[in-house]
Amino acid sequence: MRKISYKNNNYDCLEDETVLDTLLRHKINASFSCKIGVCQSCLLKTSTANIPPKAQTGLTKTLIQQNYFLPCVCFPEDDFTIVESKEHEIFHDAIVLEKHWLSQKVCQFIFEKPEKLQFHPGQFINIRNTDLVTRSYSIASIPTSNRIELHIKHFQNGKMSNWLCHKLNPGDSIELQGASGESYYDVKSSQQNILLIGTGTGLAPLLGIVRDAIEKKHLGEIHVYHGSRYCDGLYLIKEMIQLKNKHSNIYYYPCISSSNPLLNNEKKIPDCINERADEFALENHSSLKNWKVYLCGHPAMVKKIKTKSYLAGASLNDIHIDPFELKDLRVKPR
Numbered sequence: 001m002r003k004i005s006y007k008n009n010n011y012d013c014l015e016d017e018t019v020l021d022t023l024l025r026h027k028i029n030a031s032f033s034c035k036i037g038v039c040q041s042c043l044l045k046t047s048t049a050n051i052p053p054k055a056q057t058g059l060t061k062t063l064i065q066q067n068y069f070l071p072c073v074c075f076p077e078d079d080f081t082i083v084e085s086k087e088h089e090i091f092h093d094a095i096v097l098e099k100h101w102l103s104q105k106v107c108q109f110i111f112e113k114p115e116k117l118q119f120h121p122g123q124f125i126n127i128r129n130t131d132l133v134t135r136s137y138s139i140a141s142i143p144t145s146n147r148i149e150l151h152i153k154h155f156q157n158g159k160m161s162n163w164l165c166h167k168l169n170p171g172d173s174i175e176l177q178g179a180s181g182e183s184y185y186d187v188k189s190s191q192q193n194i195l196l197i198g199t200g201t202g203l204a205p206l207l208g209i210v211r212d213a214i215e216k217k218h219l220g221e222i223h224v225y226h227g228s229r230y231c232d233g234l235y236l237i238k239e240m241i242q243l244k245n246k247h248s249n250i251y252y253y254p255c256i257s258s259s260n261p262l263l264n265n266e267k268k269i270p271d272c273i274n275e276r277a278d279e280f281a282l283e284n285h286s287s288l289k290n291w292k293v294y295l296c297g298h299p300a301m302v303k304k305i306k307t308k309s310y311l312a313g314a315s316l317n318d319i320h321i322d323p324f325e326l327k328d329l330r331v332k333p334r
């Protein structure tokens with residue numbers, strides 16, 4: 001049986017078991033979130049030479065050279081040794097500059113961009129809090145602003161979102177890791193039309209991509225569909241309308257899917273479309289041949305629309321997805 005060596009102890013690794021599951025089975029408090037090799041919150045370092053390639057998929061060249069790997073998708077072929085990670089190789093300190101509630105449930109944070117943190121708008125970064133809990137959030141700002149803008153959805157039982165929304169304030173420092181993800185604007189597509197569909201805080205990466213496209217003088221049309229079941233899930237409506245009015249190639253469609261959209265005392269949103277954002281978008285764009293498509297939000301919606309976009313003619317290489325894993329919805333906070 002293979003052994004996992006961690007902090008001077010050896011642990012048996014079962015057949016078909018990942019390094020992360022071995023650690024968790026032995027009650028080791030290892031950080032993780034998605035468990036599918038996407039969020040990188042479980043990142044660890046090894047001295048073992050034989051790292052399965054899948055365990056380094058999506059990591060930067062620098063992290064690969066430094067022998068970092070993702071234990072949640074690492075099925076070791078031999079004994080495996082985990083060594084101490086170097087904090088400065090993974091995390092960057094960032095100061096909170098601004099914090100604003102955009103709706104009853106969504107809080108906007110603006111951080112000063114750490115000099116060494118490189119990102120494309122639309123990618124995601126990880127935040128680590130003082131309890132060493134890590135969560136991923138998509139970036140809505142562009143690098144030249146020297147700011148990192150995130151939209152945080154507050155969950156009643158969310159350990160990270162509660163900490164961010166209720167404890168973190170302007171002037172505080174926070175640890176950021178990243179950035180990662182393949183969903184971002186490609187300047188080579190400047191002539192193509194772009195379709196962006198997002199639900200809830202899926203607006204954050206879409207807004208980042210739109211801002212990047214504007215900065216890089218995108219020539220094709222840009223259609224943004226932002227959906228929610230209820231009115232309280234839509235936000236930054238005024239800002240999106242201003243963007244649309246300022247740029248003749250930008251189109252914006254706020255969509256509410258519920259026939260009874262007001263939950264509490266919210267104001268009705270004028271000019272809002274009473275239909276699911278994904279369905280309304282595909283009704284409007286029945287042919288997506290040579291279009292770029294960006295999809296963010298609920299994993300089931302993202303998967304369904306990816307298939308429909310492909311069937312409508314979009315090339316798989318032109319469909320970029322950012323499915324939000326819903327780990328924060330668990331009943332008990334981790």
Ligand code: FES
Nearest residue numbers: 033035038040072
């Ligand atoms: S928990 Fe390993 S990549 Fe998300």
